[in-house]
Amino acid sequence: MKIALLGYGKMGKTIERIALERGHEITIKTSDEDGYDITKADVAIDFSVPNAAFFNVVNCFKHNVPVVSGTTGWLHNYDKAVALCKETDGAFIYASNFSxxxxxxxxxxxxxxxxxxxxxxxxxxxxxxxxxxxxxxxxxxxxxxxxxxxxxxxxxxxxxxxxxxxxxxxxxxxxxxxxxxxxxxxxxxxxxxxxxxxxAHSREGFALGAVIAAEWLQGKTGVFSMKDVLNIG
The missing domain is CATH 3.30.360.10 (Dihydrodipicolinate Reductase; domain 2)
Structure with a gap:
C-alpha cells in the first residue's frame, strides 16, 4: 500500500516507521497544504495542523484517495467534509484518537x-x-x-x-x-x-491504530469510525 503522510512531525515519523515495518511504502511526506501530488498514494494519513487538515481531506476526496485523519481542532468543517465525501463517493475515517x-x-x-x-x-x-x-x-x-x-x-x-x-x-x-x-x-x-x-506510554499506539485504519479503509466508500475498524460498540 502506498501511503501519503500529510503532516510529518513526530506523529508522522512514527507512522512512517510502523507503516514500513508492516510492508507499506511512503510515497509522500509533507507538512505543506499544497505542492504534493496526492494521486501517487493509495491512501492518505493526515496528522497535520488544524488550518491544513480540511484542505488535505478535501484534496483527497477530489482525487479519489481514501483518507484517514487524526488532526483535531478543525471539526467546525467536519460536516462539510462528510457531505463532500458522500458527494464524491470517497472514503473517510476521522478519529480524535486512533489508539x-x-x-x-x-x-x-x-x-x-x-x-x-x-x-x-x-x-x-x-x-x-x-x-x-x-x-x-x-x-x-x-x-x-x-x-x-x-x-x-x-x-x-x-x-x-x-x-x-x-x-x-x-x-x-x-x-x-x-x-x-x-x-x-x-x-x-x-x-x-x-x-x-x-x-498512553508512547505515540506507538496512536500510530499503529492509524495505519490499521488505513489498511481497513482500502476498497471501501463512505464515512467510518474506529468503531467500524475494530467492530466494537
Whole structure:
C-alpha cells in the first residue's frame, strides 16, 4: 500500500516507521497544504495542523484517495467534509484518537455513564494531560469522552473547560513535557470516587491504530469510525 503522510512531525515519523515495518511504502511526506501530488498514494494519513487538515481531506476526496485523519481542532468543517465525501463517493475515517486502547476506553466510558445516570449523588469531572507541543485544549480525545458521557447521562448537556456549573462536565487540561496523553474521568460523591483512566506510554499506539485504519479503509466508500475498524460498540 502506498501511503501519503500529510503532516510529518513526530506523529508522522512514527507512522512512517510502523507503516514500513508492516510492508507499506511512503510515497509522500509533507507538512505543506499544497505542492504534493496526492494521486501517487493509495491512501492518505493526515496528522497535520488544524488550518491544513480540511484542505488535505478535501484534496483527497477530489482525487479519489481514501483518507484517514487524526488532526483535531478543525471539526467546525467536519460536516462539510462528510457531505463532500458522500458527494464524491470517497472514503473517510476521522478519529480524535486512533489508539486501539483508547477506542475501547471510549466504549467503557459510555457504559459507565449509562450505569451512573440514575445516581444523582455523583458528579462527573475529567482531566487530560498532554505534551507541551499540543496546540488545542481540551484534547479531541477529551471532547469525544465528554460527548460520550452526554449521550448516555441525562444530567449533562455540555462540557466546559475548567469552570464547573450545573449540567456541564468540567474538563481540566494540563500540558506537561513529554506526556503522550492521559485521560481520567471521575465520578465523585461525598462517600467515594469511581475513576477510569487511560494512560498512553508512547505515540506507538496512536500510530499503529492509524495505519490499521488505513489498511481497513482500502476498497471501501463512505464515512467510518474506529468503531467500524475494530467492530466494537
Amino acid at each position: 486501539l486502547g483508547v477506542n475501547i476506553f471510549f466504549e467503557l466510558n459510555k457504559t459507565l455513564a449509562r450505569m451512573m445516570g440514575h445516581l444523582k449523588n455523583y458528579n462527573v469531572s475529567m482531566e487530560e494531560i498532554h505534551h507541551t507541543q499540543k496546540l488545542d485544549a481540551p484534547s479531541g480525545t477529551a471532547i469525544t469522552l465528554a460527548e460520550g458521557i452526554i449521550s448516555e447521562h441525562p444530567a449533562y448537556s455540555e462540557w466546559t473547560l475548567e469552570t464547573k456549573s450545573k449540567g456541564t462536565i468540567p474538563i481540566t487540561a494540563k500540558r506537561i513535557e513529554n506526556v503522550p496523553g492521559t485521560h481520567s474521568i471521575d465520578y465523585k460523591s461525598d462517600t467515594d470516587t469511581i475513576s477510569i483512566t487511560h494512560t
